[in-house]
Amino acid sequence: MKFEFVRKIKDKFKKERASCEDAKKTIVGTKEYDINIDNLQTIKDFKSKYWQDKDNSDYYYRTVEHSFFDAVSSKYFLKYIKPSDKVLDCGAGTGRLTVKIAEIAAEVTAQDISQAMLSHISNGGGGEANIKTVCCDARNIPFADNSFDVVTSCDFICHIIDWKAYLKESLRLVKKGGYLIFSAYNGDNFAKISKNRNMKEILEKMMYGSQYVVNQTKQELLEFAQDNHADLIKIQPYNLFAGTSLWCDKLSAQEIYQLRVLIGKTYEVPKFLELIKLFEERIVKDMDSDDCMHMIVVIKKK
Numbered sequence: 001m002k003f004e005f006v007r008k009i010k011d012k013f014k015k016e017r018a019s020c021e022d023a024k025k026t027i028v029g030t031k032e033y034d035i036n037i038d039n040l041q042t043i044k045d046f047k048s049k050y051w052q053d054k055d056n057s058d059y060y061y062r063t064v065e066h067s068f069f070d071a072v073s074s075k076y077f078l079k080y081i082k083p084s085d086k087v088l089d090c091g092a093g094t095g096r097l098t099v100k101i102a103e104i105a106a107e108v109t110a111q112d113i114s115q116a117m118l119s120h121i122s123n124g125g126g127g128e129a130n131i132k133t134v135c136c137d138a139r140n141i142p143f144a145d146n147s148f149d150v151v152t153s154c155d156f157i158c159h160i161i162d163w164k165a166y167l168k169e170s171l172r173l174v175k176k177g178g179y180l181i182f183s184a185y186n187g188d189n190f191a192k193i194s195k196n197r198n199m200k201e202i203l204e205k206m207m208y209g210s211q212y213v214v215n216q217t218k219q220e221l222l223e224f225a226q227d228n229h230a231d232l233i234k235i236q237p238y239n240l241f242a243g244t245s246l247w248c249d250k251l252s253a254q255e256i257y258q259l260r261v262l263i264g265k266t267y268e269v270p271k272f273l274e275l276i277k278l279f280e281e282r283i284v285k286d287m288d289s290d291d292c293m294h295m296i297v298v299i300k301k302k
């Protein structure tokens with residue numbers, strides 16, 4: 001029984017390894033974008049166009065990772081949400097987090113710049129009565145000050161180059177004592193890795209092709225909170241096995257990419273997911289935040 005389980009995983013890995021190259025081509029895009037990692041404008045242009053495209057949004061909806069998200073990541077957001085809360089989920093995309101919040105909160109508004117992404121919420125599984133959608137830029141959201149109890153975002157801040165403008169807008173919208181909760185890439189970990197490795201190579205080949213990943217250091221977040229009448233409550237490391245954490249400086253960019261794909265598939269094996277979940281809950285949660293590539297940040301408005 002034990003060996004059968006191991007054999008099944010090995011087979012899965014073998015198949016995945018064979019399809020890595022194809023997967024990479026698809027992730028980089030069905031369409032070609034003119035991105036030069038040394039030219040910020042090309043990255044900005046790419047970021048503003050990519051999500052508007054219907055093919056890209058359909059692809060995202062089909063492929064976005066759910067098992068690890070449901071078992072681990074979503075919990076870090078949900079523990080701050082109460083049944084009476086009005087929540088704004090920024091950069092909500094196809095609603096992976098929005099629908100989870102809707103199971104708890106009184107009301108949740110999914111905000112996104114792309115109607116193509118949002119349409120999956122209204123047309124798909126997230127048709128719950130307590131979900132609203134609003135299509136606009138996260139730096140300029142058409143609601144009054146203090147309209148929400150909590151503002152969340154998942155896998156979003158890494159896509160917004162002037163991230164402070166987005167966080168300021170979130171703080172304007174949240175009530176006094178309310179929370180901003182968002183997942184982010186850890187700038188301290190990036191700094192550590194880039195001492196040993198060519199960061200450009202990592203970003204170009206690993207991070208979804210050439211898409212530049214915006215990240216924040218703990219110091220930057222502390223300063224942002226201090227300057228904006230808020231407290232940095234928590235930096236929670238998570239998703240150690242994403243293949244982009246501790247071992248990042250030991251592998252080639254191609255190996256890191258393959259690891260990401262393989263680990264993504266591992267999450268779909270229920271017994272593995274259970275082990276990873278235990279590991280995340282017991283070990284990763286107490287690790288130094290700069291040992292982890294991913295973090296959940298909690299900021300409270302004073």
Ligand SMILES: C[S@@+](CC[C@H](N)C(=O)[O-])C[C@H]1O[C@@H](n2cnc3c(N)ncnc32)[C@H](O)[C@@H]1O
Pocket residue numbers: 047051052064090091092093094095096097111112113114117136137138139153154155156159160
């Ligand atoms: C990686 S997806 C994350 C979607 C969702 N939160 C999830 O976890 O699956 C990033 C989303 O950010 C949105 N986005 C990018 N720039 C934005 C902006 N300036 N304002 C609002 N949304 C934006 C994109 O349209 C896309 O839906």
